[in-house]
Amino acid sequence: MTAPQLPSRLETVRETILRRNPGEVEFHQAVDEVLVSLGPVLERRPDYVDASILERLAEPERQIIFRVPWVDDHGRVQVNRGFRVEFNSALGPYKGGLRFHPSVYLGIVKFLGFEQVFKNSLTGLPIGGGKGGSDFDPKGRSDGEVMRFCQSFMTELYRHIGEYTDVPAGDIGVGGREIGYLFGQYKRITNRYEAGVLTGKGLTWGGAQTRTEATGYGTVFFAEQMLAMRKAAFEGMRVVVSGSGNVAIYAAQKVEQLGGVVVAMSDSGGYVVDEDGIDIEVMKDLKEARRARISVYAEGRSSAHHVSDGSIWDVPCDVALPCATQNELPLAGAKALIRNHCRVVAEGANMPTTPDATAALQEAGVLFAPGKASNCGGVAVSALEMQQNASRDSWTFEHTEQRLRDIMSGVFGTCAMTAEEYGVSGDFVKGANIAGFVKVADAMLSLGVI
Structure with a gap:
């Protein structure tokens, strides 16, 4: 993949990162995605440059x-x-x-x-x-x-x-x-x-309600807000969810609760298509209890079939939720989604869409949400678990889910408003990168050179 063009100051930062972190291609990709968003920020805030905030941010403590x-x-x-x-x-x-x-x-x-x-x-x-x-x-x-x-x-x-x-x-x-x-x-x-030293604990020993569901639910809540921008909702939408692990299963469950139809899911052995809609409870039992391959889902089910090769992104859909792993949605997959008139792509996994695929989706007018925004529901509920542990408290599922929905609505609003402020309205990648960066950068300035 060709590295994006950057202003000279940012290009110098990139060259330093490449030199100091040889061979770490996923790290280089993640840094590039942020750097390409930050030109307008550095023009407004030269103090970030003077304090070498970018160099410090890219070097782990x-x-x-x-x-x-x-x-x-x-x-x-x-x-x-x-x-x-x-x-x-x-x-x-x-x-x-x-x-x-x-x-x-x-x-x-x-x-x-x-x-x-x-x-x-x-x-x-x-x-x-x-x-x-x-x-x-x-x-x-x-x-x-x-x-x-x-x-x-x-x-x-x-x-x-x-x-x-x-x-x-x-x-x-x-x-x-x-x-x-x-x-x-x-x-x-x-x-x-x-109890507060680890999150994701069992409910009987300090865990939080909805933590298991949080990343998948949060991704769908974010996508729901994006659909609302187009005066649409999940009701009746065809949805493709890649993966069949925790994030994928609970994203699919929430889509179903909101009236959408999940028509395809996948694992490392291929994908299944069910035109009647994936039976989420069957899929949960298959993957979480039986730990079986996804191909088993299609056995004896006339509405479903398993595909061992090809791409899940070839399945026509209105909404695509990549929830498996990094770089699983390449340019060819993005082009297939565009051909099939997909409206929204929201990342449930971390960096599942390659940079050229992201660019193609955005250029085609598909609303695209990066994982750092759309899948942050998991860590948000982890932080809520820390709150409960600190106060020796336990909240109901309904209360925690509402907190999650409110947080995801806030994240969506922050990304949308930041994108508008910097003249890239509707670009949730740049909105998320700039908003996340500015908050951390301002805190770093306040704390001094440490």
């Missing part, structure tokens, strides 16, 4: 890499690599998930952490940005193996985190089971029931 040895069920010692990148704490304690997946390396963690800084800023809540994880693959591992890995991982991580320092949560490969094992080891080592 702390990068932690550690060995994670553990014993598998056959008595063999396995060794993985653990990461925690504490990117920016200008607005509050570092906050961001842990990802357990074979693709994890420092560049992935830095891209996710950099995105998290702006995403957390947009929520309006007092949280900084960080991210972590490991190249450990929980898929196919027994509960005992996952527990031993998590205990070893936390035996190192515990010394770097705390409810006022750094608060991890889950991400790909880290669900309620993993958070439970991690929290148990943290409690054992520290001899404290410090």
Whole structure:
């Protein structure tokens, strides 16, 4: 992919980042997306340039890499690599998930952490940005193996985190089971029931209602606001949701509740199309309880079929919600969506749309929401979980969901107003990048050179 053209000052920043972070292509992509938005900001605010805010923002405050040895069920010692990148704490304690997946390396963690800084800023809540994880693959591992890995991982991580320092949560490969094992080891080592040190906990031991649903629900709430711009709603809309993990399942559930029809979902083995609408409860059981491949959904179902190759973006839809992983929606997929008259694309995953695909969608008049805005509902409810832990309180599902809806409405309004203020009305990418950046940059200026 060709790097975007930048003003000379920003090009110098980019060259420095490329030189200091060789080979970290996902991190480079995330930084480029922000830099290309910031020219108008730096013209108005030369004090950001004088204080080297961009250079400081692109350099994590702390990068932690550690060995994670553990014993598998056959008595063999396995060794993985653990990461925690504490990117920016200008607005509050570092906050961001842990990802357990074979693709994890420092560049992935830095891209996710950099995105998290702006995403957390947009929520309006007092949280900084960080991210972590490991190249450990929980898929196919027994509960005992996952527990031993998590205990070893936390035996190192515990010394770097705390409810006022750094608060991890889950991400790909880290669900309620993993958070439970991690929290148990943290409690054992520290001899404290410090519930606010991890979020995504079980409801009986400090978790928040709607946390499981929050990222998917929040993505749909944001898309609902975008549809309203076009005087439309989800009622009767055909919706394609890529992925079938936590974010995808609960995005699909909320679409269904709002009257939309989810016609396709996917996993790494292909995608299923159901013209009658995906049965979300069946899909939840299939993926969350049975941990089966998505192809099983189509077995014995006359309205559905499975496609093992091709692209889910070829399925005609009014709304597309990429909820699987980074760079899953390429230019060819964007062109297919445009041909099929898709109206709205809202990212449920982190950076799932390639830069050329994003540009094509925007040029075609498709309303496009970047993940740092549309999928920030997960971290928003994580922050609400921290509030409840701090006050020893527990809120109802309805109350928490309403807080989430209000936060997402606020994020939408912030992005829309910022885009209008800077002369790019309707461009939610630039609106999100500028709004997130300005808030963090102003806090950094106030705190001095640290």
